Amino acid sequence: MKATTIYDVAKEAGVSIATVSNAINGKGKVSKKKRDEIFKVMERLQYQPSVIASALMGKKTYTIGLLIPDVSNPFFSEIARTVEDLAHSEGYSVIVCSTDNKDDRVEKYIRLLEQKSVDGILIGTGVENADILTQLAEKSLPIVMIAREAVAMPVHSVLTDDFKGGALAAEHLLGGGHRQIAVLSENFKVTSSYERVRGFRFALFEAGIAVDDESIISCDSSIKDGKRAAAVLIRGENRPSAIFCCNDLLAIGALQAAKEAGVRVPEQLSIIGFDDTILSTVTNPALTTVAQPMDQMVKLAFDLLIRSAENTDEIKQRIVMQPELIVRESTSTPAN
Amino acid sequence: MKATTIYDVAKEAGVSIATVSNAINGKGKVSKKKRDEIFKVMERLQYQPSVIASALMGKKTYTIGLLIPDVSNPFFSEIARTVEDLAHSEGYSVIVCSTDNKDDRVEKYIRLLEQKSVDGILIGTGVENADILTQLAEKSLPIVMIAREAVAMPVHSVLTDDFKGGALAAEHLLGGGHRQIAVLSENFKVTSSYERVRGFRFALFEAGIAVDDESIISCDSSIKDGKRAAAVLIRGENRPSAIFCCNDLLAIGALQAAKEAGVRVPEQLSIIGFDDTILSTVTNPALTTVAQPMDQMVKLAFDLLIRSAENTDEIKQRIVMQPELIVRESTSTPAN
DNA sequence: AACGATTTACAAATCGTTTGCAAATCGAGC
């Protein structure tokens, strides 16, 4: 059975389609009597305007895209959920795209979203070449980067002060008396991780502590890889008394490596994560970590996205939020 | 700058739009010479056909909807990721909708997806009234339920034998010598949970063990609620030696309640979960749980969805998969 | 009753595709 169209409603209500359209959108004047009649018919026929057709006439599609590395990663699935709630409350739907941080996927998905005429794209994954974003900007497709740096790109962005976050972690460890400290990082191409490590090292440097390069390991962002990398750190000849991990996944890997090696956390080894995902509350010991105010960030980013749909060529904003240290159980003063 | 349309390509290539369309879709015959010319122009102009316009002509939108209770819940975010990968590999995008198990949301989101002319909907959340599904079936909008029962509904479904899963958990606990057993369940309106509990109790019944009603608690599906509910069980006068939780979230709540009450898991209390999410590998002790073969299930469901788009009014299938017990560290023989 | 001033309703054009059918082109056979 075909869906009912505006023609069916018009015929049934004895008016023209223009009048039905006006009644629905509250545009031109429609007498109360006809309007009531039209709504009654719409109700009876279960009429629902086709978003497709009205999008073709240049109206919005009420759909936005969300680009993230991986929805099944708790950090991003929490973002996705917040985006979704915000979006739905304003009548939008969201198409989720997991890029696995692969550049070609980023590009492919952006093209796809463009073809589908989304009203905007929220990007929470790294973007290599600014070209594609410039093209979209020219087509005035709103884009907002979230939790990722976007230097020299024609887009709004809202992110955390990752450098500061790294420093926060360093200060906490320093305060606990740690001197032998290692770092577990995601691939340095991920700017947020790079900044975190930079901030971390800077704070240590200021305190007169050096981190030798062998104690900084970078690997893929997964529990498994974190575990493997942490294992070599732990088995190494001068085992660190603390490990700073660029995200919670890596920190959990480290926790597992420690457990397997029989070293107790936090008594023999302190571990600190980043992101404050649900995972960090679930481990035992619970993970000390650095939190980003994600809900606020997402809200800001979403508003920016929707607003910039109306108000294009406005100056691109770069909003940076402050991270916060969340002390739980995985860190302490070193035993020695 | 406006996007390039099929007209631009046609004019530039010196042919009609019909020919361009044919060249793209490989429909009517187009001479090699013109086809090459057309593709060259498309390349040069960066032409991308508008999905909107072609959808209006009755073609597919290459978009599907995914209805789940909550993307930020690891069980569902893992499903979402699998769906997404499958979808993208076939050129589809997926709109994710979190329903929080609220009936009105389910209905609202389905209507929304319908308006947007998605090619199909994958439902992983409970649906109260079959009416709405019947309507969609009449409009021949393909629907597949996943991990949820759909009795008397005109849709395909692929799910786990939850009854069996519950029994598996019971047998494991029984094998460990437990006799004093409690159950932590999600709201019984969630059919999968209901079945799990039913299967669990049945297996105990067959072994001659009874679970008194006070030892079966149902609450919202979250760590916090699980913790609260488990706490009363643990503090109760005759503390169980084992708790069967209908999903991993509740099990983690139980784990936390135990930790807080100072009872050791699994020495003093065994806890078993359900779903085998990433969370169950992260806790300490790692969670014994019942796994559903989600990847397979999602693949099956997706294929059913896409295939039933072509082949409508085919008989509705109900595929049921077998659950598997995953023994980790949170269960053991009771201490007494 | 007739007038202009307002409302209200409508017909037609438009958005960017697909598609059935007619027109044009082509190659081959005589």
Add this chain to the structure above:
DNA sequence: GCTCGATTTGCAAACGATTTGTAAATCGTT
């Protein structure tokens, strides 16, 4: 060179909405 199928191409009508300009209906005044 002409005719006849076969093959390519293009025209024009959808698809389901929005929007604009204009005609018709309504209203209040005199």
